[in-house]
Amino acid sequence: MVDIAANHHEKLDGTGYPRGLTAQQLTLEDRILILADLYEALSAQDRPYKEPHSLADIAKILSSMANAGAIDKTLLTFFFESGAYQAYNAFLKPSQINDFSLTLE
Numbered sequence: 001m002v003d004i005a006a007n008h009h010e011k012l013d014g015t016g017y018p019r020g021l022t023a024q025q026l027t028l029e030d031r032i033l034i035l036a037d038l039y040e041a042l043s044a045q046d047r048p049y050k051e052p053h054s055l056a057d058i059a060k061i062l063s064s065m066a067n068a069g070a071i072d073k074t075l076l077t078f079f080f081e082s083g084a085y086q087a088y089n090a091f092l093k094p095s096q097i098n099d100f101s102l103t104l105e
Contacts, residue, residue, distance in 0.1 A: 004029050008037045011070040023072075031072045035079055038062060038071065043092055052096055059100035067105045077102065 007030040010016035012023035016034075026034075042061060045052045053061070059080070066073040079085055080102055089097060 003027075004033055008033045010034060011065075012072060013069045015070065023069075028075075031075050035062075035071060035075055038065070039079075039085060039088065043088065043096060045091075045093060052093065054096045054098050054100075055092075056098050056100040059102055063103045067103075073104055077104065 004027070006018065007016075007021060007026060010019060010021045010026060010030065011034070012026065012031075014020050014022040021030075039058065039062070041047075042053045042058045043055075062071065062076055065071045066076045
């Protein structure tokens with residue numbers, strides 16, 4: 001359990017922190033929390049240093065990360081196609097909710 005929390009800033013390509021782990025070293029649970037943390041951070045309204053992103057912008061950013069090998073492409077597809085992301089949408093401003101598409105290679 002401690003590893004899952006500690007690994008939420010890791011990336012599959014080994015460029016994350018604090019441990020610089022690679023895809024082979026990250027569990028499915030790690031990958032889920034990594035994606036959930038990114039979605040929350042990109043959409044959050046309470047960050048004084050940035051404006052919250054729209055769904056279209058979030059999908060574009062996460063697609064780019066998946067295409068670069070930083071996050072799990074299969075998990076990202078499931079996250080959006082299953083509608084799992086919608087559970088968090090109650091915390092978004094109406095202006096953040098717009099049409100989007102994943103652009104995965």
